[in-house]
Amino acid sequence: MSAGIAMAMLGCLIAAMILIPALPGYDPYGQNLSAGYTEPFQTIEGKLYLLGADALGRDLVGRLALATRVSLAISVAAVAISMTIGVTLGLIAGFFRGPAETAIMGIADLQLSIPRVLILIAVTAIVGPNLVNLTLLLGLTSWVSYGRVARAMTLSLREREFVLAATTQGASPIWNIRKHLLPNVMPQMVIVGSFELGQIIILEASLSYLGLGIQPPLPSLGLMISEGQTALEINPWLSVLPGMVIFIVVAGVQFISQGFTAEGADARTSAMAAP
Amino acid sequence: MTDPVLSVRNLTIEVMTATGPARAVENVSFDVARGEAFGVVGESGSGKSLTMLAIMGLLPVGQVRVTAGEILLEGRNLLNLSFDELRAFRGKQVSMVFQDPMTSFNPVIPMGAQIGEIVRIHQPAATADEVRRRVVDLLDLVGVPDPERCYRQYPHEFSGGMRQRAMIAMAVANDPALLIADEPTTALDVTIQAQVMAVLAKARQRTQASMILVTHDLGLVAESVDRIAVMYGGRILETGGVDAIFEAPGHPYTVGLLKSLPRFDRAVDTLHAIPGQPAMVGNRPSGCLFHPRCGLGEGRVDCRARMPELLNATPAHWVACHARGETARWATRIDVDLRQRASALDRAVPGFSESQPLLQVENLHTHFRVARSRGWGREVLRAVNGVSFAIDRRQTFGLVGESGCGKSTLGRTLLGLHRATGGRVVLAGRDVAQMNRSRSRDLRRMMQVVFQDPYASLDPRMDIHDIVAEPLMINEMRDDARVRELMDRVGLPADAARRKPAEFSGGQRQRIAIARALALNPELIILDEAVSSLDVSIQAQVINLLKQLQQEFGIAYLFISHNLAVVRHVSDRVAVMYLGRIVEVGPSDLVFNDPRHPYTKALLAAVPVLDARRTRTKFVLTGDIPNPVRPPSGCAFRTRCALAQPSCARAVPELTAQGHPEHFAACFVAASNTPIRT
């Protein structure tokens, strides 16, 4: 699959989830118990269920569209939060060194030494799972990978001669960070972020599975898979469809970022490849 | 020439570029006779390394391929062989010494095993013990001390010179018929370079191998080979015996290269610079590749229309130029021209002027605390250990020394990038260290810098305008007109403003860096190896530009370089550093014509001389530079000094005047002025 196809699929998906809620008859909350577990393309009480319906007879098209938006919103926001924190702390640690670096890297080690799932489970139990808390928590616990990469890059960038030149011209640390370090660190951060995005969607799904993710009646992709599990033999589409959406999103984002980096990487790789 | 070891016929190599396949090497033919040393000279992008990789069968797959020609090694066409068939030749019949001895060894495998590998591959019957003995012998041959111990050591435990010796040992392990040395000394200091070249010669002598020496350094080929080929833009422009070419170059490009080198023997103020940029792959001119930069063929229809063929001027000297009959006359005209320009310039008088010097450095120390390599605690690295000198306005002060001598640390300390641990820096009469932060920052703006690496010194994400404007922006003096003016002054086209550094060649990038350094109207620019990574033709352009700017703006330069010829050419006064101290300082004519310190003498002796007829006294400095964390007691140079006496270990010699009130050297035996010989 090329980056182009991945982009097209993701584009269609995003367009669909924005457009569908605007259509009548796809209310993600409109229940009809008589239509429970309807399979795709069936008509119940005069209404066609294109992708079927869930336990409460809610139309799966509307549910999926909303769930995709929720999952994407959470993961994109969480990635943005963690990237912001990670980049900020990484830059500070790498640029200023000293006690700030020791402290920041100490916290990073600390956080790494407790698996993220456990932190999330423990803290969600305290603050209660809801959209905002979940997003914040996922964001706050995922910064370490950005922080480490940003720090490592900063350590080498700060010794680069264009930074030294700016320093001799009177540039303040803030100037150097803003004008030189940040722009040079960001492309790598975006690559890390594209990988994390998929991880976070999956992580949110796992939390939902453990009952600590998004709470009904709001759907998320992971929650929908989880809800559909016991009904796998009654209507497998309940979990297969959100599973497919997760796959398209996660694989799509990675293919795209892979595509962007691959151009450079491939050229580099084959430049010296073995005969 | 009968029965050549290697015969390359009409070799053409294509590479994939952004715009499609392009010829990187075109129609290249040459022979290497048995036992001969053949030099291939060219600037970056000339296709010389690709040609060598093609001989080895090591061209990168996918992106590069040979589209025509033959490579006959001992009569067999290597291009017809498969990867596995070629393996029998590689390392056995033909082997290679690569440029960077650090990355060319596998960092996680002991050195002995890596050298032994080449023996094992081609002598599968050899026992482990035989392989081991062979490796130890080889290490001994190339002069690696204590080969038994080195056998077990890893590449990073070797110094650069030792690594390259090991590389040579590896290359000659199976007595190859042909040895290809691709820029074997480019990464090394001049004294080490001399050692390595000597080892290479010795190893060749022992194995009777033919050699191809690939280099951009004309001095190196002049000394080491019998015949050379000059490559440019993927073609051979001229080939013939070394003497013939250096004495009577037939191609204007060769003339240009020779004349753009700063030389000890001819003091001129302006170097001849080949104008323009080298012909890059995928962007080559029609007709003669060189015609856009050629001063001889200007305006000729032939030059623009048709690539000239290699034709013989004399039986052993071939030139590819439409106007090859006129080269000699044109070359003379250049010399006249340069001399005229030199006399027109107002040469600054070396030595201190009456007024106060611009920069005065007194007893400067920069020490670092580094973790001990073994055991606990930290130890002190005295990178700059009590250095004093002064730079006058409009003057160029040269600073030379091998890597690790502290010259760059000194420059960075002056710039405030390292903290001085002792001493004073007085700039324009004010002590930089004693000021508060913001005032000292103001003062430091009077001092700007141009670094060595044209790739690392420009932010790849900024465009050229922003890079040049940055110093102004930092100081809240945004001025787009000034940026345009600066770009114009350093010879950058106006349309460069919105392009990114990646689109520019090394020479152009250094121009950008210079424009940036000029932006704040500094009094002093520190040029930290600013021209060292440039090709000679470009280096000459940049040096000329620097001189021009100095004239125009009255700037002083601190010119840090390991290239003695360049320092000699640009400097009014010069200092030689060794292990954190200045060992000799004075007006550059005096230091270079009448060196007093044995180290200065050794440095000068190690520089390859262009003139092939002149045999210089080979004064090869033994050993490596000592570890600066634990320098020898007394005179730090004594461990490598031919004149060292037991008393040298006792005290550190002071700088003392040497026959001229401004010429100083720090040596106990220098005064006796003993001639150095080996």
Add this chain to the structure above:
Amino acid sequence: MTRFVLFRIGQSVFTVFGVLTAAFFLVRLSGDPTALLLPEQATAAEVAALRTELGLDRPLWLQYGLFLGKALQGDFGMSFRQHSSALGLVLERLPATLELALTAFVLGIGMAFVAGLALRLSGSRRLRALFYWIAFVRQAIPIFWFGLLMILLFSVSLRWLPSLGRGGIEHLILPALTLATFEFALYLRLLDAAFSEQQTQDYVRTAYAKGQTRARTILQHMLPNALLPIVTVAGINLGVLLGGAVVTETVFSWPGVGRLIVQSVSQRDYPVIIAGILVTSVVFVLINLLVDLLYAVLDPRVRLS
């Protein structure tokens, strides 16, 4: 070297102390557990009495001090619900967790090496695309769903393997495979990237220039270097696997530490949560200590600096 080891040990101790502190305050914030410990018929007075009994009515700093004092003696208290030592409960589950995590790790990384070397040695672009597809698909499927599909296929339909609990090797296969396939995807991509990077190194060219074969160049020269970046990631990842295989443990009813911690969180069994997090982080820290030492063994450049 000794200094490096001692420094790392000191750092590790500090990290574990930080984890303890963080875990303590984390769980204290998670709400009062007393009500959960009593049946529906309990009265408010009984709840209050139990709170006093458990020492939860004391000021937080005092609780922390007492906790630290006991923790230093290796005492992490009694489980609120299980009436036995919290640390003991965690350590009881540790073998199960180690068994699953290590098997999955070895299996996953082993498969990744086989696949990674296969596609390097063959140089086949198709094989590479195939492996990458497998990796992408696997990474995009949540563990709990993948696990359920495995159960439905191998236990329910084919009846080849048991679906739940811990026992002989056959019990281990499904959960280990579920995790291992994920690890496989991770390491395959890492290894391939590392190989791609090594491939451009000069020493590879040197090896070929010696006349070395492609296979030996890959195995003897590139592999040891490609291992280095993987070792670091593997250390962190194995730690995560040890504590974070919660979902797999749940799906396959595997009696591991992760599940114990999740249960303890939902029951607000403070001492067990803290002991669980502590044990996980100690294991993590130990693994990474070993990884650092291993790194030094693999890379002579580190050994001396």
Add this chain to the structure above:
Amino acid sequence: MTQQWERMTFIRLAGALTVASLMGFAASTTAAQAQERRLVVAQSADVLTLDPSVNTAALAINVYLNVYDHLTQINADGSVGPSLALSWDIADGAKVWTFKVRGGAKFHDGTLVTVDDIIWTYKKILADAKSPVRPYLKNVTAIDKIGADSVRFTLDTPFITFDRQVTLVSVLPQKAYEALGPEKFSVQPIGSGPFKVVRWVKDSMVELVANADYWGGAPQVDRVTFRPVPTEAARAAGLASGELDIVPVLPPTLVASLSQRPGIRIEKVPSNRTVYVGFNVTNPGLADVKLRRAIDHAIDREAITSKLLRGMGTPIGQIPAPVLFGHDPAIKATAYDPARSRQLLAEVGYKGEKIVFQYPNNRWAFAEEVAQAIGGYLKAVGIQVELQSMEFSAFFPLWLGNKLGHMYMFSLGITVMDADLILNLEYESEVSHGYWRNAEVDNLAKQQRAETDPEQRKKIMSQVWRMSQENAAFAPIYNEIQAYGVRDRVKWSPRPDERLNFGYGPILTGN
């Protein structure tokens, strides 16, 4: 056990083979004959301790019932019958209870069960402030030994169901307990019940073997294994794959799919459990009875039970389930009448004030779906309801502390099978966790607690249920019909009280 060992042997023999062929061998031995009559039962979680004096979790009680004896026991039909106590007397208006203890019952270590053991057990629990069993005995003021074979409990208030309450206390062997100490006893317990504990591998299994010396006769099963299987899907898969014999309380979706599979039978039983909606009537938003009634009428119980639950429930109009003593069959479930709801809402002038609906999501089968359906019905009549799904561990303290804000969903399954506890837990002002209070109800509750005539008690309780319905104090939704997945080889019927007691129960045929 045997199956496992055989499989292991095969695996060792096939050591050099690949994983794939290992699977093949494993499969071929799954059909191996098991000589022993063994039964594997799934529960959603492991027991936390095998010491019954410090734990009241329902999952654990299922194990305790098989390992320990109690003074009395609840019969399968919900009545109370003798166990260790052969008979008992009530005196002083149900304040003094005297139990005559059976002779000849033996603990698993061979010692006799004595009155002293019984008294020691009760006193131990009463002395332990940490024990969750203690609240069951809060009325007890004195325990006395009467003669050689009787024990007398004196209560501070009349408590007519005390004979049922004592089924919650497992009798422990004093000597063995003291010798082992509580920590050791909690993993290697000794009881006097029909099964002995062989081993307990935490989070893996509790394994019991038949007690041949049991006073009630040896059980029909040789070995019972309780396995904790945390997810419904995994329990269903385990049943389908033959690893489990009994899976209790299946959700409706799995009932539908499992009933299709060969070798599996679904056993259904109307349970002691009802699911109901409670209101915090002290909250001004819900103080108006008409509003509560509007909510009550808005819920289509019929659709919920027949469609969503696929018949796994019956609409109900009172909290006590039909199998409970005290249930009044005359009280019907509230009719679904959205028109009336809207009308009532109009009458109270409801203008879309938000009502929070809290419910625990991980305690009862399908609670999440049922709560969402209720929310959907309320929305349909125009009530702005905000669903607040909570972990049971977050919800329960709120329930116990009477801190639920608006409207909530809860469920009670009364183990003692007597509605007295419902009065106590949801109606009586003094201790109730309900919010609707009424002095008359308090009186009625006390009155029946001292009433020895069962019929009279029923009448009194019925009065309370009617008042509750009139005031819409609660909106009872349905009585749960529970489904057990049982492999065909197991002849066994589940009980209405959710308990798993294999002492008298299942007969195994085949394997």
